[in-house]
Amino acid sequence: MSLVSVSRLLGRGAAPERDCDGCTVCCTVMAVAERNKPGGTRCDAVADAGCGIHPDRPAACRAFHCLWLRGGLADAAHRPDQLGVMFDGFIDRADGETRLVAIELWPGALGAPAVAPLLDALAARHPLHLHYRDGRRSVMSV
Ligand code: SF4
Numbered sequence: 001m002s003l004v005s006v007s008r009l010l011g012r013g014a015a016p017e018r019d020c021d022g023c024t025v026c027c028t029v030m031a032v033a034e035r036n037k038p039g040g041t042r043c044d045a046v047a048d049a050g051c052g053i054h055p056d057r058p059a060a061c062r063a064f065h066c067l068w069l070r071g072g073l074a075d076a077a078h079r080p081d082q083l084g085v086m087f088d089g090f091i092d093r094a095d096g097e098t099r100l101v102a103i104e105l106w107p108g109a110l111g112a113p114a115v116a117p118l119l120d121a122l123a124a125r126h127p128l129h130l131h132y133r134d135g136r137r138s139v140m141s142v
């Protein structure tokens with residue numbers, strides 16, 4: 001079985017295939033202008049079971065589906081809060097370029113054995129931007 005679904009790599013708004021089910025990683029990673037929340041800070045609406053204002057969450061939150069949620073990673077166990085890496089693929093509105101990113105959630109996660117084959121599989125499709133927890137950035141191509 002392929003590790004990644006090519007048809008699901010891009011298209012941030014693609015319909016979710018899964019349920020976040022308590023993961024709130026993007027509620028820290030993403031900037032949400034409607035809540036004056038910069039990227040990298042935990043949203044103050046996060047509750048024990050997920051978004052505490054889910055029915056009324058901002059449009060930006062409704063529109064965001066990480067690569068795992070929309071079925072771009074084949075393994076259900078690769079949910080960001082379990083893997084330590086959140087993957088996303090999208091068309092950058094600023095320049096129309098395709099972006100594929102891997103955001104490290106805790107130190108060392110991008111170097112974990114379970115993550116390596118995913119990095120290889122994704123970088124084989126498109127240059128993969130790696131965002132390390134300590135602020136380092138690099139681009140991986142295979
Ligand atoms: S990171 Fe993905 S799985 Fe986790 S809450 Fe956000 S969209 Fe859902």
Ligand code: SF4
Pocket residue numbers: 026027028032035043044045046047050051052053054057058061
């Ligand atoms: S409003 Fe809800 S979905 Fe949006 S970042 Fe905050 S907790 Fe997450």
